[in-house]
Amino acid sequence: MKVLVPVKRVVDANVKVRVKADHSNVDTANLKMALNPFCEIAVEEAVRLKEAGIATEVVVVSVGTKAVQEQLRTAMALGADRAIHVETDEELVPLSIAKLLLAVQQKEQAQLVVFGKQSIDGDNNQTGQMMAALADMPQATFASEVKVEGDNIVVTREIDGGLQTLKMPLPAVVSVDLRLNEPRYASLPNIMKAKRKPLDVHTIADLGVTLKAHQTVLKVTPPAERKAGIMVSSVEELVEKLRNEAKVI
Amino acid sequence: MSILVLAEHDNAHLKADTAKVVAAASAIGGDIHVLVAGHQCAEAAKTAQALTGVTKVIVADSAVYANHLAENLGKLIIGLSADYSHILSAASSVGKDTLPRVAALLDVAQISEVIGIESADTFIRPIYAGNALATVQSLDAKKVMTVRSSAFDAVASTGSAELVSVGDALDARTEFVSQTLTESARPELGNAGIIVSGGRGMGSGENFAILEQLADKLGAAVGASRAAVDAGFVPNDLQVGQTGKIVAPDLYIAVGISGAIQHLAGMKDSKVIVAINKDPEAPIFQVADYGLEADLFDAIPALNNLL
Numbered sequence: 001m002k003v004l005v006p007v008k009r010v011v012d013a014n015v016k017v018r019v020k021a022d023h024s025n026v027d028t029a030n031l032k033m034a035l036n037p038f039c040e041i042a043v044e045e046a047v048r049l050k051e052a053g054i055a056t057e058v059v060v061v062s063v064g065t066k067a068v069q070e071q072l073r074t075a076m077a078l079g080a081d082r083a084i085h086v087e088t089d090e091e092l093v094p095l096s097i098a099k100l101l102l103a104v105q106q107k108e109q110a111q112l113v114v115f116g117k118q119s120i121d122g123d124n125n126q127t128g129q130m131m132a133a134l135a136d137m138p139q140a141t142f143a144s145e146v147k148v149e150g151d152n153i154v155v156t157r158e159i160d161g162g163l164q165t166l167k168m169p170l171p172a173v174v175s176v177d178l179r180l181n182e183p184r185y186a187s188l189p190n191i192m193k194a195k196r197k198p199l200d201v202h203t204i205a206d207l208g209v210t211l212k213a214h215q216t217v218l219k220v221t222p223p224a225e226r227k228a229g230i231m232v233s234s235v236e237e238l239v240e241k242l243r244n245e246a247k248v249i
Numbered sequence: 250m251s252i253l254v255l256a257e258h259d260n261a262h263l264k265a266d267t268a269k270v271v272a273a274a275s276a277i278g279g280d281i282h283v284l285v286a287g288h289q290c291a292e293a294a295k296t297a298q299a300l301t302g303v304t305k306v307i308v309a310d311s312a313v314y315a316n317h318l319a320e321n322l323g324k325l326i327i328g329l330s331a332d333y334s335h336i337l338s339a340a341s342s343v344g345k346d347t348l349p350r351v352a353a354l355l356d357v358a359q360i361s362e363v364i365g366i367e368s369a370d371t372f373i374r375p376i377y378a379g380n381a382l383a384t385v386q387s388l389d390a391k392k393v394m395t396v397r398s399s400a401f402d403a404v405a406s407t408g409s410a411e412l413v414s415v416g417d418a419l420d421a422r423t424e425f426v427s428q429t430l431t432e433s434a435r436p437e438l439g440n441a442g443i444i445v446s447g448g449r450g451m452g453s454g455e456n457f458a459i460l461e462q463l464a465d466k467l468g469a470a471v472g473a474s475r476a477a478v479d480a481g482f483v484p485n486d487l488q489v490g491q492t493g494k495i496v497a498p499d500l501y502i503a504v505g506i507s508g509a510i511q512h513l514a515g516m517k518d519s520k521v522i523v524a525i526n527k528d529p530e531a532p533i534f535q536v537a538d539y540g541l542e543a544d545l546f547d548a549i550p551a552l553n554n555l556l
Binding site for chain 1: 378476492
C-alpha cells in the first residue's frame with residue numbers, strides 16, 4: 001500500500017508573528033520556518049506504517065514556492081521514500097491545494113492519504129476533508145489512533161466530549177491530531193541520505209488542474225491588545241478584587 | 250437570500266452552539282433555516298424551532314445520521330444546498346469534519362472560524378493562532394463557513410418555526426464502531442461562564458482534585474493546557490487552545506499554565522483572566538487581569554477555603 005502525506009512549510013510554532021504596518025498580511029520575512037507540526041505527526045505515522053510492513057512506500061508532497069523543498073527534505077530525513085513538489089508562487093486556498101493533491105493522489109494511486117488536521121498559520125482545518133470529498137473517499141479526521149486491518153482502516157478520533165472510533169474501506173483520507181504519536185528527530189546520517197532521495201517537481205499546468213479565484217483578503221489586522229493587569233499579593237486580595245472590582249464571582 | 254444552519258446536538262438535546270450560530274446568521278440577514286440531522290432527534294428539533302429568527306427547521310431523522318458522519322451528512326447538505334446562499338455550522342468537531350466536504354463538492358472555498366460579519370460576503374477570522382485577524386471577502390456564489398461560537402451571543406428562544414422532514418436517508422461507507430464520552434456534571438467547556446484550567450504545574454492527575462473542588466465552588470468548567478493532557482492528567486477533550494477548544498468565559502483562571510502562544514489562542518478573549526503561577530516571568534501574566542505569584546498548592550486550597 002502506498003501512502004501519500006501532504007506537508008506544509010509554515011512559520012515555526014514558537015514564533016509570534018506580527019502584522020505588517022500596511023495591514024496587507026503578516027510579516028514572515030526572515031522568520032524561522034518549519035514543517036507544520038501536524039504534518040510532522042502525519043509523516044511519522046506513515047513511516048511507522050511502513051516499518052510495520054503495512055505501507056510499501058511513503059510519498060510526501062508539498063505545494064508552494066521552491067523553499068518548500070527544504071521541508072520535503074526534512075520529511076524524507078524522517079523516513080519518507082520520495083517527494084513531489086508542486087511549484088507555485090501563488091498563495092492558494094485549501095480547496096485549490098486539495099485539487100492539486102487529488103491530481104497527485106490519482107497519479108500515484110495512493111491508497112491512504114494522511115494529512116495534518118490543520119496548518120498552524122492558516123488554521124483552516126479543511127484540506128484533508130476537501131480532498132476526500134473531491135476523491136469521493138471516506139474520511140477520518142482528528143485521528144489519535146490508526147490501525148490498518150486488511151482493506152479497512154480503523155481510526156479513533158478526537159471529538160468534542162471524548163473519542164469516537166470509525167472503520168472505513170480503503171482508499172481513505174485520515175487527518176491526524178496531536179495525540180497520535182511523538183515524531184522522531186532526524187539523525188544526521190538520515191539528513192544526508194535524504195539529500196539523495198528523489199524529488200520530482202511539477203507545475204500546476206502539467207498536473208492538468210485549472211484553479212479559480214475564491215476569495216480576496218481585504219486586510220490583516222492585529223487583534224485587540226489586552227490592557228495590562230495587576231499583580232495581587234495574596235489569595236484574599238484576589239478574591240476581594242474578583243468580587244468587588246471585576247464582579248465575576 | 251436564505252441561510253442554512255447545521256444544528257449541533259446529541260439527538261436528545263440541542264447544544265447552545267446552535268443558538269450562537271443562528272446569531273451569526275442573523276447578522277448576515279435573510280431567512281434562517283436550521284437542519285437537524287440525527288436519529289430520534291425530535292427533542293433537539295423542537296428546541297431549534299423556538300430559536301429567535303429561525304423560520305424553518307428541517308429534520309432528517311434516520312439511523313444513518315445517528316453519529317453525524319461527515320460523509321452522508323455532507324451529501325445531505327449538498328442535496329438541500331440549491332436554496333441557500335450561505336451554509337453555516339459551529340466550528341465544532343462535527344462542523345469542522347463536515348463543512349469542508351460540502352464546500353469542496355460545491356466548488357467553493359470555506360471560511361473557517363468566523364468571528365465577525367462585515368457584510369453578506371465579507372467576514373473576519375483569526376489566523377496564526379489568533380495573532381492576526383484576516384478580513385476576507387468571498388468571491389464564491391455560495392458561502393460555506395464555520396462560526397466560532399464563543400464570538401457570538403446566543404439568540405433567545407421566542408420563535409416558533411415550521412417543521413419539515415426530508416425523506417432521503419443517505420448511507421455512508423464509514424462504519425461507526427464505538428464512542429467514549431467524558432462524563433461530567435460540570436458545565437460544558439464551550440458554554441461555561443467560569444473556567445478553571447490547570448497545566449503542567451499541577452504535577453499529576455490526582456492533583457486536579459483541588460481544581461475540581463474550586464470549579465465546583467464557582468460552578469465552573471475544568472479546562473487544561475496541552476502539557477496537562479499530554480502528561481495524561483486529564484482527557485484531551487478538556488484541552489483549551491489553538492487545537493483544542495476555543496473559549497471566552499467571563500472568568501478564566503489559569504493555574505500552573507505558562508501561557509504558550511497555542512494556549513493563549515484558545516482563551517485570550519475571556520473577559521477576566523486570572524493567572525496563578527510561581528514563575529513571575531511566565532507569559533500568562535502578560536494577558537492576565539489579575540496575577541498571583543504563588544505556589545498553586547498553597548493558593549488553591551486557600552482559595553477553596555475563602556469561597
